[in-house]
Amino acid sequence: MQKSQEGFTWTAKGDFQGKSVLLVEARDRIGGRCWTAEAGDDTKVELGGTWVHWQQPHVFSELQRYDLANFQETVAFPENGEFVVKESRSHPARVQNSAEGQVMMERLEGLMEKFFDNPDYLELDKLSLADRIAQLDSCSQEERSMLSAHTASFYGVSPEKVSFAEVLHTHALCNFDPAMMDIAIMKYKIARGTTAFARAILDDYKRARIFGSPFVSKFVIPTIPINVISSITFDPPLSTLQREVFSTGVTPAKSDKLLVCTSSDLRNGFNVTCEGGDMPYTSGFADGKHGNHTLLTLLAHPGNNLDRSEENIRLMETLRPTGIQVDSACGHLWSEDSYAGGVTPVRGPEFLQKYHDAIRRPHGQVHLCGSDFADGGRGFISGVFEDAYRVTRDILR
Ligand SMILES: Cc1cc2nc3c(=O)[nH]c(=O)nc-3n(C[C@H](O)[C@H](O)[C@H](O)COP(=O)(O)OP(=O)(O)OC[C@H]3O[C@@H](n4cnc5c(N)ncnc54)[C@H](O)[C@@H]3O)c2cc1C
Incomplete structure (x- = not known):
């Protein structure tokens, strides 16, 4: 048995409501797509899932339970909009000063209202983000470009591949309020970090666990990401629809x-989303102050080898505004992580009607579970808890 950050295999007496439980984790750490790293100077950085909000009830109640509901703020929002770019593939960058940045973010908010304004939900499920933007006759080319860059940046793939219903779903969970959407999905970070959160849950679990071991036998609740399920052989095989989703759906x-930590004076306002073009990242924003440094978060296209520091610096040189000084940098290549397969699975048009129920159906004793399967909070940390409640209920029943 391998030694790991979380200890050796450990067998405990006791069970959970009459069921014995064994935790099997492929990595040598707890947390999966949530992972806090120390970046010197008492700076904690989140390499994966980061922002949470009380609009996301499941994660918020678990944070309360473990006394971790203290937050740090990301500061890339309109009130601080020193530097704002919303750039699509077809439209040139827009670079603004503080006052113009604020106007631009307000304008974007109005555009998002138009974007979401359509009550026919089943018809909308057929649309991609690109289809929906093309329907907005009253918007100028520049406005469509802003919308395209902004909404596609939530997913990091081109707007043709993203189901409009997915974005609408998140909008609905944020009270149909575009301003709330920015705040709920990208503002409050857990002060002690997501890894502290995962460890608190693991400490509470007190049952048998195995780390550093991809599972090889039959399990009841695989909580593995949708992006990597197709690498696992199920016997008997999953349903045709499930296999379709996990391979191409x-x-x-x-x-x-x-x-990136920088001492350059950005006065904290920095919010950029770029859809392809010459920029190596899809979005970048100021992520809080640490002493004299500003922390910048960038979500980058794969293939930039962001874990190598010279490349990091070269990447930053291509940033607008130019001349940002990189003091230190760290990152994680989710695109090459064989236990994550990328950040998240992005649902395309018609996913909701074709696949959503099918992937949540139990396969014999196998219950697929996790944030990727959640009904409400899918794609978010909150979805982890929401879906665990569902599957636990089903199994106990
Ligand atoms: C870069 C990034 C930014 C994000 N930003 C946010 C954010 O700001 N807010 C937010 O709410 N969410 C965010 N998310 C999403 C959020 O992190 C995930 O939705 C959530 O962490 C997924 O949790 P999970 O338990 O469902 O899956 P995971 O965390 O992926 O856990 C699955 C576990 O299964 C293990 N595993 C995989 N294969 C095997 C195998 N064969 N055998 C055994 N174990 C296996 C993995 O190692 C992993 O530990 C982000 C994600 C990323 C990557």
Whole structure:
């Protein structure tokens, strides 16, 4: 048995409501797509899932349970909009000063209202983001470009591959309020970090666990990401629809995450989303102050080798505004992580009607579970808990 950060195999007496439980984890750490790293100077950086909000009830109640509901703020929002770019593949970059940045973010908010304004939900499920933007006759080319860059940046894949219903779903969970959407999905970070959160849950679990071991036998609750399920053989095989989803039904968002500390004076306002073009990243924003440094978060296209520091610096030289000084940087290549297969599975048009129920159906004793399968909070940390409640209920029943 391998030694790991989380200890050796450990067998405990006791069970959970009459069921014995064994935790099997392929990595040598807990947390999966949530992972906090120390970046010197008492700076903690989140390499994976980061932002949470009380609009996401399941994660918020678990944070309360473990006394971890203290937050740090990301500061890349309109009130601080020093530097704002919303650039699509077809439209040139827009670079603004603080006052113009704020106007631009307000304008974007109005555009998002138009974008979401359509009550026919089943028809909308057939649309991609690109289809929906093409329907907005009253918008100028520049406005469409802003919308395209902004909405596609949530997923890191091109707007043709993203189901409009997915974005609408998140919008609905944010009270149909575009301003709330920015705040709920990209503002509050857990002060002690997501790894501290995962460890608190693991400490509470107190049952048998195996780390550093991809599972090889039959399991009841695989909580593995949709992007990597197709690498696992199920016997008997999964249903045809399930296999279709796991092999071709989703587009893995292959963004890599890079965190950069800079002492350049950005006065904190920095919010950029670029859809392809010459920029190596899809989005970048100021992520809080650490002493004299500003932390920048970048979600980058794969293939930039962001874990190598010279490349990091070269990447930053291509940033607008130019001349940002990189003091330190670290990141993780989610695109090459064989236990994640990318950031998240991106659902395309018609996914909801064709596949959503099918992937959540138990396969004999196998219950697929995790944030990727959640009904409400899919793609978010909150979805982890929401879906665990569902599957635990089903199994106990
Ligand atoms: C860069 C990035 C940014 C994100 N930003 C946010 C954010 O700001 N807010 C937010 O709410 N969410 C965010 N997310 C999404 C969030 O992190 C995930 O939705 C959530 O962590 C997924 O949790 P999970 O338990 O369902 O899956 P995972 O965390 O992926 O856990 C699955 C576990 O299964 C293990 N595993 C895989 N294969 C095997 C195998 N064969 N055998 C045994 N074990 C295996 C993996 O190692 C992993 O530990 C982000 C994700 C990333 C990557």
